[in-house]
Amino acid sequence: MTNVTKKQEFAYSQQDFQHVRDILYKKTGIQLADSKDSMVYSRLARRIRELKLTTFAEYLQYLLSHDEEEQHFINSLTTNLTSFFREAHHFPVLKRYLQEMPDTKRIWCAASSTGEEPYSIAMTVAESFGRFDAPIEIIASDIDSKVLQTARDGIYPIERIEGLTQEQKKRYFKKGTGTNAGKVRVVPELAKMVSFTQLNLTSLNWQLPSPIDIIFCRNVMIYFDKETQVRILERMVSLMTKKGIYVAGHSENFAAAEHVVKLLGKTVYKPVKR
Ligand SMILES: C[S@@+](CC[C@H](N)C(=O)[O-])C[C@H]1O[C@@H](n2cnc3c(N)ncnc32)[C@H](O)[C@@H]1O
Structure with missing residues (x-):
């Protein structure tokens, strides 16, 4: 272990790290690599300090005896990196799909983090329809309650929208003043296009409206093992329309799940429906 030899604020052993990994995997499906021991330390140390505990072992005891701690634990350990129009090549794909499939009703953004991704989807939908009140439902979900709150608030440091066009900045954001100087907020018309809900992808008992045309x-x-990925994909595909599309991240590859999804283009898949 890289970290335990250093002088640390809270006692932390290899066994504690293993214990954290096991609990996280059980609750979220997230698999942490051996090298993530320092990351776990720094992410949980803040919470241990807040609770005025003194060791990781004490914290793990606390976690197991307080149900409400589970959400803090999960929020601390998820990685929420995202940005507006991240992996930008997907948004013209979305625009084209909306043009070619005028019956599109529903889009699900399944790991929406702090909201940049579903709002980018909403901007693309609004641009396609030339109006905010497009007849498309955009559902955004995440397991992490804290990022969902940020997403619902729709307030971001102004630097987060640097890469957007002047037109997009003007149409979709309002600059903060006073104590909110340096921040922007998504305009209410855009915010209204997205509904946020908490959902654990690995629980597989989601209650979502269906059919779903597009899944981002x-x-x-x-973060999940192959078996878990396939189980999630199967459930997703069961909720999708035949002509739907599944949009994956740049390092995700489902070549081993061809019975569930088939590659259409760069990280865009179609569901295999019988
Ligand atoms: C790296 S972010 C990706 C955000 C966005 N999709 C993007 O590509 O920019 C991963 C997100 O997945 C969420 N997540 C992790 N495990 C999850 C699970 N079991 N169910 C639902 N969301 C999960 C995390 O909370 C985090 O916000």
Whole structure:
């Protein structure tokens, strides 16, 4: 272990790390590599400090005896990196799909983190229809309650929208003033296009409206093992329309699940429906 030899604020052993990994895998499907011991330390240390505990072992005891701690534990350990129009080549694909499939009703953004991805989807939908009140439902979900709150608030540091065009900045964001200087907020018309809900992909008992035409599920499957990925894909495909598309992240590859999804183009798949 790289970390335990250093002088640390909280006692932390290899066994604690293993214990954290096991619990996280059980609750979320997330598999942490051996090298993530320092990451686990730094992400949980803040929570241990807040609780005024003194060791990781104490924290793990606390976690197991307080149900409400589970959400804090999960929120601390998820990786939420995202940005507006991340993997930008997917958005023209979405635009084309909407043009070619005028009956599209529903889009699900399945690991929406702090909201940049579903709002990018909403901007693309609004641009395609030339209006905000497009007849398309956009559902965004994540397991992490904290990022969902940020997403619902729709408030971001102004630097987050640097890569957007002047037109997009003007149409979709309002600049904050006073204590909100340096921040932007998505305009209410855009915010209204997206509904956020908490959902654990690995629980497989999601209650979502269906059928779903388009699923954006980017940069989350990489945290799950192949077996879990296939189980999630199967459930997703069962909720999708025959002509739907599944949009994956740049390092996700489902070549081994060809009975469930087939590659259409760069990281875009179609469901295999019988
Ligand atoms: C790296 S972010 C990707 C965000 C966005 N999809 C993108 O590509 O920019 C991964 C997100 O997956 C979420 N996540 C991790 N495990 C999950 C699970 N079991 N169910 C639902 N969401 C999960 C995390 O909370 C995090 O917000």
